[in-house]
Amino acid sequence: MKYSFEYIEKWIETDSFANKLLNISYFSKIQLKDYVSYIWNKEFGDNVTLIELAEHRNVSKQAISDNIRLAKDNVDKAMATFILGVYANLIPLESIMIYMELLELLRDAKESESELAFQKMRKKMMIILDELL
Template sequence: MEYDLDYINKWIETDTFANKLLRKSNLTETQLKDYVAYVWNKDSVTYEKLGEKRGITKQAVSDNIRLAKENIDRAVATILLGIYANIVPVEISDILIELLALSKKAKEGEEEDFLEIRKEMLKLIKKI
């Protein structure tokens, strides 16, 4: 794995974005770790490898990732409903679209690009 579990643990402990995500979402720390490990290492990791590294079953990893995806899907659906019902201002929707575009670039970029894009994402989040 390119991003090992120690790296992800340090990221969760020290990164303000990760801490906000944990505080403001329904994700548990374990779900976030499994989901991030899977997404960041998608090309080189399987549920089995993640389970072996954490000492849990493939099914447990799969459940954590599924629950994380469901929570993320709910959050996105809530945002879209808020925009549609005019509860969330259109300006914020523009910021959210920028965040989605940046997250796509971050996923496809190199580590230095990722760190730079993450800084831009945090600036956008502060605007909200």
């Protein structure tokens, strides 16, 4: 498993973007760790299973599955909240473009093949988040 729980724990603790994401999201730290370790390892060709993650954490496969499901639900809830805010005019018109730019950068960062390109996009996202928060 290329992205271990220790690696992800260090990422959450040391990366200011990860900390902001955790602080402004619905995620618990355990949900985020399970979700990120599962998704990152899958995307980078490491066919990690829920059973392997469960064995590594000494919990049941169901607990890992629940955390991943809850994390996905929370991502959906965050997107739904954003869309509702736009349609209900709760998000000021002036800031909609900033949010759209942030969503675009998030998509580009996720699809990026290069670690350097990902880091540059993450820096741009941090600047945008600092302006918003």
